[in-house]
Amino acid sequence: MIEPKSPFKGEGYYDFIISGAGCAGLSLLLQMIDSKKFTDKKILLVDKEEKNKNDRTWCFWESEPGLFNSIVFKQWSKLWYHDNVYSKLLEIDPYKYKMIRGIDFYNYCFDIIRMQKNIDLQFGKVENIESENQKATLTIDGKKIASDYIFNSILFKRPELKKQEYYLLQHFKGWIIETDCSFFNPGEATMMDFRMEQKGGVTFVYIMPFSETKALIEYTLFTENLLTAGNYDEALRNYINQVLKIDSYKVVDEEFGIIPMTNHRFGSAYNRVINIGTVGGQTKASTGYTFKFIQKNSAEIVSQLIRTGKPFLNKSSSRFHFYDSILLNILYHRKLSGPEIFTPIIKKNKPQDMLRFLDNESSLTEDLKIISSLPILPFLKAAIKQL
Numbered sequence: 001m002i003e004p005k006s007p008f009k010g011e012g013y014y015d016f017i018i019s020g021a022g023c024a025g026l027s028l029l030l031q032m033i034d035s036k037k038f039t040d041k042k043i044l045l046v047d048k049e050e051k052n053k054n055d056r057t058w059c060f061w062e063s064e065p066g067l068f069n070s071i072v073f074k075q076w077s078k079l080w081y082h083d084n085v086y087s088k089l090l091e092i093d094p095y096k097y098k099m100i101r102g103i104d105f106y107n108y109c110f111d112i113i114r115m116q117k118n119i120d121l122q123f124g125k126v127e128n129i130e131s132e133n134q135k136a137t138l139t140i141d142g143k144k145i146a147s148d149y150i151f152n153s154i155l156f157k158r159p160e161l162k163k164q165e166y167y168l169l170q171h172f173k174g175w176i177i178e179t180d181c182s183f184f185n186p187g188e189a190t191m192m193d194f195r196m197e198q199k200g201g202v203t204f205v206y207i208m209p210f211s212e213t214k215a216l217i218e219y220t221l222f223t224e225n226l227l228t229a230g231n232y233d234e235a236l237r238n239y240i241n242q243v244l245k246i247d248s249y250k251v252v253d254e255e256f257g258i259i260p261m262t263n264h265r266f267g268s269a270y271n272r273v274i275n276i277g278t279v280g281g282q283t284k285a286s287t288g289y290t291f292k293f294i295q296k297n298s299a300e301i302v303s304q305l306i307r308t309g310k311p312f313l314n315k316s317s318s319r320f321h322f323y324d325s326i327l328l329n330i331l332y333h334r335k336l337s338g339p340e341i342f343t344p345i346i347k348k349n350k351p352q353d354m355l356r357f358l359d360n361e362s363s364l365t366e367d368l369k370i371i372s373s374l375p376i377l378p379f380l381k382a383a384i385k386q387l
């Protein structure tokens, strides 16, 4: 059942405003369109950018084809894990590790959105979002627009942290390189390679090969502060030369990104404003993975809207939030290195169980099995602190 018309409706009033046309805004809108249940609703999508740049690539795993399967750029079912003394090739079937390029995602979504008569687009800077009793308003380039609900994915300011809340940065620089000779196996990606200095905090490289001669190589850190631009380049050069032993290659593209890793509880909704995406708490604090959580959250919002006319969801289980907080505590205080945390999990568990755990989809018994593979003492101390 869809909610009855609001008393404020009229020219320039929307049923829904989607504030931010990034991963969360576009995923939600595409799922609304796909359901065909909102064709009589007036929807406004706003962003400050026209989304015509390949500003990121999303990697995630899933066992079934998702809504965006037709634009998956590349996928792998074998993933390498390396530290200085241990290597393992993880066979993750029925999961596939998938990559979607930002530009393909934006083009695909906007092509569909532009065909919808009930959806308006506006490009400009959102200055403010407010919620009153029966409507929500958004100020864009000085102009106020009202709607029944606003779905917001814009972070207006960094959150103020409470006790035992952490805010680490997952920051990475990636190069797409082309080698002269065949070097990569396009059927096997590298999820985590720790064969490098760990003194600044958890530091690893992941590799997504597109062909035998072309791959994305991403140098990644979980730390409080960023490096200088030159530090990332130097680390990438060293890794390619010393670990991969490639001396002849050219860099054909690059990306830089920062993902907040925080156990801060972003409010998921206040009155008529519903936070989505990273701002809605959809970034997993301990890994930075967000894409799949956004898809699940969008599907839940759409189904709730169709069933009740309202977009509010029940609070999700805090069990996984607690696990994430413990890991953030360990990372923040540098109690263990990356390999000390991840190698035991990889060694002692099936990759499918680990992926389900990272998806927040495992049962308590399955969680205990994964947790029991970790070094007990530091995790126990961190757990007591977080409690």
Ligand SMILES: Cc1cc2nc3c(=O)[nH]c(=O)nc-3n(C[C@H](O)[C@H](O)[C@H](O)COP(=O)(O)OP(=O)(O)OC[C@H]3O[C@@H](n4cnc5c(N)ncnc54)[C@H](O)[C@@H]3O)c2cc1C
Pocket (backbone or CB within 6 Å): 019, 020, 021, 022, 023, 024, 025, 046, 047, 048, 049, 055, 056, 057, 058, 059, 060, 124, 125, 126, 127, 153, 154, 155, 255, 256, 257, 258, 259, 276, 277, 278, 279, 288, 289, 290, 291, 292
């Ligand atoms: C480079 C990079 C790579 C990533 N890779 C992965 C990955 O491989 N796997 C994964 O799961 N997650 C990944 N993430 C994390 C996460 O999936 C992305 O950050 C994702 O885009 C988050 O979606 P979102 O909608 O919350 O934010 P965004 O996609 O950033 O969307 C927010 C939108 O709001 C707009 N906006 C911001 N301020 C304003 C304003 N004042 N007025 C108007 N518009 C505004 C922006 O232009 C943007 O379009 C990556 C993040 C980055 C930065």
